[in-house]
Amino acid sequence: MQVIKNQQLIDNHWTFLTDDAPLVAGNISVSFARFQQEKAQLVAHNGNLGVRISPTNAVSELVADLPQLALVELDFSDFADGRSFSQAYFLRNRYGFEGEIRAIGSYLADQAFYLSRVGVNAFSADNLPQTQATLNDFTVFYQ
Amino acid sequence: MYQYNHNDQILIEERVAQFRRQTEQFLKGEISEDGYRALRLRNGVYIQTHAPMLRVAVPYGVLNTKQLHKLAHIARTYDKNYCHITTRQNVQFNWPKLEQIPDILAELAEVQMHAIQTSGNCMRNTTSDHLAGVGIDEIEDSRPYCELIRQWTTLHPEFDYLPRKFKIAVSGSLNDRAATQFHDIGLHLVTNDAGEIGFKVLVGGGLGRTPVIGQVIKPFLDKKHILSYLEATLRIYNLFGRRDNKYKARIKILVRETGLEKFSKLVDAEWALIRDGLEVSEARFDAMKAHFEPLNYDKKAAENITFARYKKENKAFETWVSYNTLEHKIDGYRVVFLSLKAPDTPPGDLTAEQLDAIADLAEIYSFGEVRSTHRQNLVFADVKQADLFQLWQLLSVEKLATPNIGTATDMICCPGLDFCSLANAGSIGIAKEINELLEDLDYLHDIGDVNINMSGCMNGCAHQSVGHIGILGVDKKGVEWYQLTLGGSSANEAAIGERLGRALPKNEITQAVGTILEVYIQQRLEEESFLDTVKRVGMEPFQEKVYASH
Ligand code: HEM
Ligand code: SF4
Numbered sequence: 001m002q003v004i005k006n007q008q009l010i011d012n013h014w015t016f017l018t019d020d021a022p023l024v025a026g027n028i029s030v031s032f033a034r035f036q037q038e039k040a041q042l043v044a045h046n047g048n049l050g051v052r053i054s055p056t057n058a059v060s061e062l063v064a065d066l067p068q069l070a071l072v073e074l075d076f077s078d079f080a081d082g083r084s085f086s087q088a089y090f091l092r093n094r095y096g097f098e099g100e101i102r103a104i105g106s107y108l109a110d111q112a113f114y115l116s117r118v119g120v121n122a123f124s125a126d127n128l129p130q131t132q133a134t135l136n137d138f139t140v141f142y143q
Numbered sequence: 144m145y146q147y148n149h150n151d152q153i154l155i156e157e158r159v160a161q162f163r164r165q166t167e168q169f170l171k172g173e174i175s176e177d178g179y180r181a182l183r184l185r186n187g188v189y190i191q192t193h194a195p196m197l198r199v200a201v202p203y204g205v206l207n208t209k210q211l212h213k214l215a216h217i218a219r220t221y222d223k224n225y226c227h228i229t230t231r232q233n234v235q236f237n238w239p240k241l242e243q244i245p246d247i248l249a250e251l252a253e254v255q256m257h258a259i260q261t262s263g264n265c266m267r268n269t270t271s272d273h274l275a276g277v278g279i280d281e282i283e284d285s286r287p288y289c290e291l292i293r294q295w296t297t298l299h300p301e302f303d304y305l306p307r308k309f310k311i312a313v314s315g316s317l318n319d320r321a322a323t324q325f326h327d328i329g330l331h332l333v334t335n336d337a338g339e340i341g342f343k344v345l346v347g348g349g350l351g352r353t354p355v356i357g358q359v360i361k362p363f364l365d366k367k368h369i370l371s372y373l374e375a376t377l378r379i380y381n382l383f384g385r386r387d388n389k390y391k392a393r394i395k396i397l398v399r400e401t402g403l404e405k406f407s408k409l410v411d412a413e414w415a416l417i418r419d420g421l422e423v424s425e426a427r428f429d430a431m432k433a434h435f436e437p438l439n440y441d442k443k444a445a446e447n448i449t450f451a452r453y454k455k456e457n458k459a460f461e462t463w464v465s466y467n468t469l470e471h472k473i474d475g476y477r478v479v480f481l482s483l484k485a486p487d488t489p490p491g492d493l494t495a496e497q498l499d500a501i502a503d504l505a506e507i508y509s510f511g512e513v514r515s516t517h518r519q520n521l522v523f524a525d526v527k528q529a530d531l532f533q534l535w536q537l538l539s540v541e542k543l544a545t546p547n548i549g550t551a552t553d554m555i556c557c558p559g560l561d562f563c564s565l566a567n568a569g570s571i572g573i574a575k576e577i578n579e580l581l582e583d584l585d586y587l588h589d590i591g592d593v594n595i596n597m598s599g600c601m602n603g604c605a606h607q608s609v610g611h612i613g614i615l616g617v618d619k620k621g622v623e624w625y626q627l628t629l630g631g632s633s634a635n636e637a638a639i640g641e642r643l644g645r646a647l648p649k650n651e652i653t654q655a656v657g658t659i660l661e662v663y664i665q666q667r668l669e670e671e672s673f674l675d676t677v678k679r680v681g682m683e684p685f686q687e688k689v690y691a692s693h
Pocket of ligand 1: 603
């Protein structure tokens with residue numbers, strides 16, 4: 001599987017573990033709930049760690065843990081739920097997170113440009129070329 | 144008016160290219176129905192009963208002649224030769240073909256127009272006072288601030304997928320002509336004790352199904368903080384506004400459910416973290432204001448004497464002057480209203496020929512600028528009194544001089560059953576009947592200042608809940624019925640109309656309006672306005688007569 005990262009198509013190096021899947025070595029991401037419950041083991045595991053959050057999770061609860069994280073995935077279940085845009089803003093601008101922020105799930109390819117403007121730098125999607133193309137839709141903006 | 148720079152122009156052209164690509168992909172099945180719906184709405188495209196509808200943004204209601212000619216061209220080429228002015232100062236086309244909309248948008252971009260964010264759950268076109276810069280009750284010209292807000296709201300990456308639509312209106316005058324108390328955010332330019340200009344900020348107003356009057360959240364906001372305060376408010380709304388029920392998703396519900404005080408604290412906490420980084424500098428304000436410098440007015444305009452003479456000699460002209468023109472800041476100039484409420488046309492409609500004629504007249508008589516109003520009329524803001532007599536005759540030829548501004552036939556009316564798939568009842572037909580009922584100009588003028596607002600359903604596109612007389616189409620088993628309200632207002636003394644009584648069938652509604660006006664005439668004291676009379680005498684005298692025969 002491939003993803004877009006920093007405007008480039010690259011191979012995906014991350015595996016998402018469902019809440020009941022056993023911990024494995026390597027780059028893994030887990031749900032916000034699992035992260036809250038098993039923080040110590042997860043941080044200690046052999047490999048990088050990511051967290052998958054939904055629009056209802058409060059990103060402020062992640063602030064203290066951000067130095068341990070290499071990835072935050074913003075999981076869209078509905079493209080119309082714009083809270084993820086503010087979550088990305090908080091992570092990147094307010095909390096200074098420097099790792100990967102990846103959009104996943106059912107967002108629209110045509111939202112990728114706005115997402116990139118609020119701090120998302122990676123995209124997982126079925127239609128990667130279409131998504132990648134939209135990243136250059138605008139060369140100017142006001143904000 | 145504001146002149147686009149290179150980047151402003153690039154932005155709208157890139158937007159056209161983007162929408163053209165999106166539309167092509169949709170037509171090839173590469174974008175889902177739901178996805179394309181969200182994208183087209185953010186470009187002003189609704190799908191209606193008969194055809195798509197395109198809503199074009201007119202930022203704070205200001206248009207130049209080149210733009211008017213372009214609108215005429217679009218009406219002729221892509222539509223059925225007419226367009227419609229909306230209650231938020233925009234322009235709508237009712238019959239474009241979906242495949243042609245990218246071409247229409249490209250044509251609009253040639254004259255610095257667009258349809259960005261004129262629908263959908265995002266920040267909409269910022270509206271304002273049609274008398275900005277010329278009104279005698281002005282504190283400060285609102286247009287530079289509107290333009291600043293227009294730019295900030297345009298393609299804002301974080302706030303394009305809000306819980307619901309979000310509307311901002313700005314007033315710079317003592318009298319609110321922009322219905323700011325019924326906007327998600329209403330901004331009033333005010334002066335503090337130190338004589339500095341800032342904003343009184345209102346939040347949580349709105350019409351539609353649940354009309355709510357906005358509440359003051361900041362009595363005085365230093366103007367340099369305007370963008371940071373808007374951003375903080377929008378962020379709180381984006382995060383906490385309800386997304387589970389579209390009828391509860393507007394900011395008015397969030398403010399109500401959270402409580403103003405708590406909501407205000409949330410905003411303040413966010414604002415404190417961003418305000419220093421987002422200050423608007425004096426230089427930036429000055430640059431914006433430079434686009435709206437006072438025009439090159441004729442200093443001797445007031446010396447003209449023919450105006451007074453024509454008024455004396457010509458009764459019809461005098462009547463038009465007193466109803467369709469207003470005093471101007473500059474002596475010797477007047478503000479002229481073009482009535483889009485001629486008796487035999489749907490309120491707010493304009494033909495391509497009228498648009499061209501208006502553009503030509505504006506070029507000659509009003510510095511090439513025209514404004515649209517919240518009550519669906521047009522304004523020439525800067526006409527020399529010496530020119531009024533001639534202009535009146537020319538406007539009369541175009542059927543734009545019906546002397547009814549502010550009167551009962553200056554109705555706001557939605558498309559209703561004729562064009563709208565959501566309608567319960569017709570409204571254009573009733574407007575026509577009311578016009579026939581009030582045909583006698585002397586009677587109409589005797590009634591005076593009455594706003595009749597009529598919507599075909601609960602969505603309230605025509606703001607019936609704030610009409611002095613509100614008419615709302617309701618559905619009773621597929622039959623058209625109408626609910627009347629009295630006493631609403633969107634001006635300074637904002638009020639939501641009170642229900643008169645049970646709904647009336649279609650064949651009784653016009654007569655009921657006639658009866659209400661008769662009761663007013665009987666009940667009023669001297670110069671008392673309709674609204675004041677309703678306030679004083681209450682609903683009973685009206686109920687008694689309207690429901691008497693039943
Ligand atoms: C042609 C068919 C039209 C349809 C199907 C339509 C549909 C709607 C709907 C569903 C709403 C409710 C949105 C909400 O509750 O938030 C609404 C609100 C509104 N419409 Fe329309 N509309 C139409 C035409 C117009 C026209 C011609 C105007 C201008 C005169 C207009 C002005 C408005 C305004 C100002 C609101 C907002 C009221 C508020 O502040 O909440 N609409 N419309
Ligand atoms: S008020 Fe209702 S009937 Fe009238 S245009 Fe709006 S949605 Fe349609």
